[in-house]
Amino acid sequence: MSETFEMVAKTLYGLEEILAGELLSLGANDIQIGRRMVSFTGDKEVLYKANFYCRTALRILKPIYHFKAKDADTVYKEVKKVKWENYMSLDKTFAIDSVIYSEDFNHSKFVAYRTKDAIVDYFMEKDQKRPSVRVNNPDLYINIHISHNDCTLSIDSSGESLHKRGYRVDQTEAPLNEVLAAGMILKTGWKGESNFVDPMCGSGTLLIEAAMIALNIAPGVHRKEFAFEKWIDFDQELFDRIYNDESQEREFNFKCYGADINPAAIEIAEKNIRSAGLMKYIELRTQPFQQCTEAPQPGIMVTNPPYGERISSRDLLGVYNMIGERVKHVFTGYKVWILSYKDECFDKIGLKPSEKMKLMNGSLECEYRCYDIFEGKIKDYKKALNEEGEARPSRPERPSFERKPDRSSRPNFRTDRMDRPARRFAAAHAEDDNERTPFIPGKRYFGDDRADGRPARRDFVGKRPVKRHFKDDEEFGGKKKFGDRSFKKPFKRRGKDDFED
Numbered sequence: 001m002s003e004t005f006e007m008v009a010k011t012l013y014g015l016e017e018i019l020a021g022e023l024l025s026l027g028a029n030d031i032q033i034g035r036r037m038v039s040f041t042g043d044k045e046v047l048y049k050a051n052f053y054c055r056t057a058l059r060i061l062k063p064i065y066h067f068k069a070k071d072a073d074t075v076y077k078e079v080k081k082v083k084w085e086n087y088m089s090l091d092k093t094f095a096i097d098s099v100i101y102s103e104d105f106n107h108s109k110f111v112a113y114r115t116k117d118a119i120v121d122y123f124m125e126k127d128q129k130r131p132s133v134r135v136n137n138p139d140l141y142i143n144i145h146i147s148h149n150d151c152t153l154s155i156d157s158s159g160e161s162l163h164k165r166g167y168r169v170d171q172t173e174a175p176l177n178e179v180l181a182a183g184m185i186l187k188t189g190w191k192g193e194s195n196f197v198d199p200m201c202g203s204g205t206l207l208i209e210a211a212m213i214a215l216n217i218a219p220g221v222h223r224k225e226f227a228f229e230k231w232i233d234f235d236q237e238l239f240d241r242i243y244n245d246e247s248q249e250r251e252f253n254f255k256c257y258g259a260d261i262n263p264a265a266i267e268i269a270e271k272n273i274r275s276a277g278l279m280k281y282i283e284l285r286t287q288p289f290q291q292c293t294e295a296p297q298p299g300i301m302v303t304n305p306p307y308g309e310r311i312s313s314r315d316l317l318g319v320y321n322m323i324g325e326r327v328k329h330v331f332t333g334y335k336v337w338i339l340s341y342k343d344e345c346f347d348k349i350g351l352k353p354s355e356k357m358k359l360m361n362g363s364l365e366c367e368y369r370c371y372d373i374f375e376g377k378i379k380d381y382k383k384a385l386n387e388e389g390e391a392r393p394s395r396p397e398r399p400s401f402e403r404k405p406d407r408s409s410r411p412n413f414r415t416d417r418m419d420r421p422a423r424r425f426a427a428a429h430a431e432d433d434n435e436r437t438p439f440i441p442g443k444r445y446f447g448d449d450r451a452d453g454r455p456a457r458r459d460f461v462g463k464r465p466v467k468r469h470f471k472d473d474e475e476f477g478g479k480k481k482f483g484d485r486s487f488k489k490p491f492k493r494r495g496k497d498d499f500e501d
Contacts, residue, residue, distance in 0.1 A: 012180055013358070093131065159226055159227030170272065324349035
């Protein structure tokens with residue numbers, strides 16, 4: 001029987017229950033929902049599947065040691081107790097990522113330095129040699145998370161954030177995070193049983209994620225690599241079997257339709273869709289939403305209109321007024337889902353939402369609303385639903401999961417909390433998981449005004465870290481290099497579309 005161990009999947013705020021459901025379907029056990037994270041247990045196969053199949057996970061961590069510490073010297077001593085030869089050898093490189101939420105520690109970089117020192121000194125005392133540190137693409141990603149004085153040392157099985165699917169070759173000015181896009185679609189309950197429409201599609205993220213959900217294509221199929229592929233105990237045969245398994249894929253008998261007022265955005269979307277191998281399932285057109293006069297039936301609309309960051313307030317309200325008018329007159333029979341963050345924008349739509357939920361888009365606290373579009377009066381609509389026995393026809397009931405207690409709301413968390421078992425992960429695993437700041441051991445930074453493009457220093461004395469807006473800094477679109485991996489069933493969608501019907 002394979003070894004079972006604890007794992008933690010990180011996600012965006014509002015997507016925790018969706019992620020828990022995904023993990024349950026993969027065979028995970030002991031699932032507990034926290035704040036922007038889900039803890040669970042499983043074996044190596046579950047770890048590989050969580051990275052490869054989870055659409056709403058940002059990264060999968062494997063905790064290897066829990067301890068308590070009130071200063072960096074204690075962190076050094078505890079980290080040095082780990083038998084690091086079980087996780088890396090001297091010819092391997094490593095990098096440290098530190099996340100601190102504690103009044104006892106005021107500098108996350110110093111904690112990272114001491115963690116690095118402990119690992120290097122461990123090997124120096126044991127073998128008189130030291131492993132190297134590499135910021136970009138190391139062999140082992142190490143994560144240290146400190147909440148109050150509860151410390152968790154983990155190894156990161158994902159590497160680059162899992163929102164980097166690998167299909168994006170170009171982007172518009174503010175692309176939607178792929179994890180958020182997938183979460184928005186999964187929140188609706190849609191799985192390909194009707195047409196999918198995004199009339200303001202931008203670079204096509206919602207369309208691509210929708211097509212992959214409809215076809216049940218694994219989100220990790222286009223990635224170059226996962227960090228666990230460099231682990232000492234990596235099972236190549238097991239991962240090849242997971243990678244080549246197409247048994248869960250399904251037919252999609254409808255289409256995804258996208259439009260945008262900007263021809264450049266449509267051109268970018270087409271590049272990304274072709275890179276994902278989905279041109280057969282997605283149709284694009286350059287068209288302003290106000291010129292939309294018909295909608296494919298049956299269908300669902302999911303869209304992410306402008307928020308006003310790059311548009312004047314007057315124009316913005318006019319856009320949402322137009323959205324409401326088009327939706328009411330063209331999209332009869334649809335469920336229309338809209339993500340925005342200003343109440344006055346939603347007010348201009350002029351419709352009463354049937355559902356509302358909070359989501360985070362980068363640093364913006366947004367609201368995701370559903371509108372049921374029907375002909376006639378709402379009383380007649382509800383009566384018809386009741387007669388058909390479909391008072392809420394859209395989504396199946398989700399399983400309930402245990403939630404980790406949120407201790408951040410306690411009036412005196414330092415004196416009023418009970419110690420948890422050492423094996424449990426910190427309940428408040430609440431950091432943003434946009435792009436991690438590289439840690440370079442040995443490099444010193446002076447002053448607070450760095451003026452070098454890096455984020456400002458975090459002040460952890462009684463404050464939460466500053467949230468940063470999601471942004472992709474690196475080039476997209478690298479294709480997976482197969483290397484020596486043998487493939488019994490090559491995945492045909494990896495390359496460009498061959499335009500076959």
